[in-house]
Amino acid sequence: MLLVVQVPCLNEEETLPLVLSSIPRSIPGIDEIVVLVVDDGSTDRTVEVARSFGVTEVVRHPRNQGLARSFTDGVNHALALGADIVVNTDGDNQYPQERIADLVQPILRGEADIVIADRQVGLIDHFSPAKKALQRLGSRVVNVAARTELPDAASGFRAYSRESLMRLNTVTRFSYCMETIIQAGNKNLAIASLPVVTNAKTRESRLFSSTRQHVFRSGAAIVRAYVMYRPYVIFGVMAMLFGVLGLLPYLRYAVLAAAGQGGGHVQSLLVGAALVVVSSLCVMLGIVSDLIRTNRALIEANLEHTKRARYDILRVPTTPVIEAPTARKVGIR
Numbered sequence: 001m002l003l004v005v006q007v008p009c010l011n012e013e014e015t016l017p018l019v020l021s022s023i024p025r026s027i028p029g030i031d032e033i034v035v036l037v038v039d040d041g042s043t044d045r046t047v048e049v050a051r052s053f054g055v056t057e058v059v060r061h062p063r064n065q066g067l068a069r070s071f072t073d074g075v076n077h078a079l080a081l082g083a084d085i086v087v088n089t090d091g092d093n094q095y096p097q098e099r100i101a102d103l104v105q106p107i108l109r110g111e112a113d114i115v116i117a118d119r120q121v122g123l124i125d126h127f128s129p130a131k132k133a134l135q136r137l138g139s140r141v142v143n144v145a146a147r148t149e150l151p152d153a154a155s156g157f158r159a160y161s162r163e164s165l166m167r168l169n170t171v172t173r174f175s176y177c178m179e180t181i182i183q184a185g186n187k188n189l190a191i192a193s194l195p196v197v198t199n200a201k202t203r204e205s206r207l208f209s210s211t212r213q214h215v216f217r218s219g220a221a222i223v224r225a226y227v228m229y230r231p232y233v234i235f236g237v238m239a240m241l242f243g244v245l246g247l248l249p250y251l252r253y254a255v256l257a258a259a260g261q262g263g264g265h266v267q268s269l270l271v272g273a274a275l276v277v278v279s280s281l282c283v284m285l286g287i288v289s290d291l292i293r294t295n296r297a298l299i300e301a302n303l304e305h306t307k308r309a310r311y312d313i314l315r316v317p318t319t320p321v322i323e324a325p326t327a328r329k330v331g332i333r
Contacts (some may be wrong), residue, residue, distance in 0.1 A: 001029060003104060004037040004057075005087045005097075006077035008070040012091035013045040015202050019089065020053040022097040027205050029108040029156050031177030034081060037091075038074040040240045046091070053227050057081065067156075075165050078317040079311040087159045092202050095157035103159045112192035113164040114184055116150060116156035121196050126201045138218055145233075148186025152194050153181050154218070157196065166188050166307050169300060172225075178218065182225040231293055235286030239279045 005023055009016060014232050016037075017113045023035060036057040037050040041064035049056060059077050061070070071088060078086045085104050095117065105111035121127060121135045135154055142153040154177050160168075168183050170176045184191055249272035256265050 001030045001086050002082055003030045003085045004034045004036050006074040007091050008038045009046045009091035010040045010043045011042045013049045016049050016091050020094040020165050024101050027101045032235045038070045041071045068170050071176045074169045084268040093199050105194045107161045112187040113161045114191045115159040117196045118152040118157050118193045119155050146182045148185045153178055180227050186229040231289030234285050235282045239282035242275050242279035246272045
């Protein structure tokens, strides 16, 4: 059983040693642990620091590609190594790496395909009340889309089984966190949650420059996922909304016409007609989007078969790095 712990990094030479030194060297049920550093265009000594800690598996981007692309490239490399489980953590030491052993247990027991750490956002001191409220709201919206009950959908500290990674596909550039949950929920993958306590803050987030940008980008990712997997929710709500709004001017005109004043309020009919037309367009867009969703499902099925064929061929046994006269059974490479 091979576990790959991937660490996406962007200029993390100061905090990366804290991360690498706290990753478990052995876990019951795991035969080998491989650490994979994904360098997303760092301009400091991130890679050199990683190699000084014995990390030999490194994926490098010449320029910054974003967290989602780093996650995807890391996963592809891990699957090529033959990973049975992939754990994603962060290079800023936000997450307690010593809990990786607990994070993978539901997968080892066959109880879950994905395990997501619950940071218990309400207990994080450096999160403002507004940010805590937005995190809870975002998790609720994702849970509705994915039909799950996860308390912290935005957490990046999570474990994936090999089977789940074969079935998931990331298309957004900003962040994979919420998109993969919605995909997993709609593909009936089992998702579990594990409460953890985060480490002290080491730096400001580099994923977004402001809370407003974070809300906008996260919202866009959620809407895109809704349109891809549950388009009838988005367009159905819009059709109902414009349909009801379109009926109101007609009712107003009917009341005025019954009172003998309809002649001077023809504009109500025009406004109502326009809104009803928009409602009809939403219905048609919903139908088209649902057909596209069906086509996407077929494409994803083909992509899954392609990934299985590719990574089963590339899958090769890995060996621990020899750092002493005798080799360790479980090591970081």
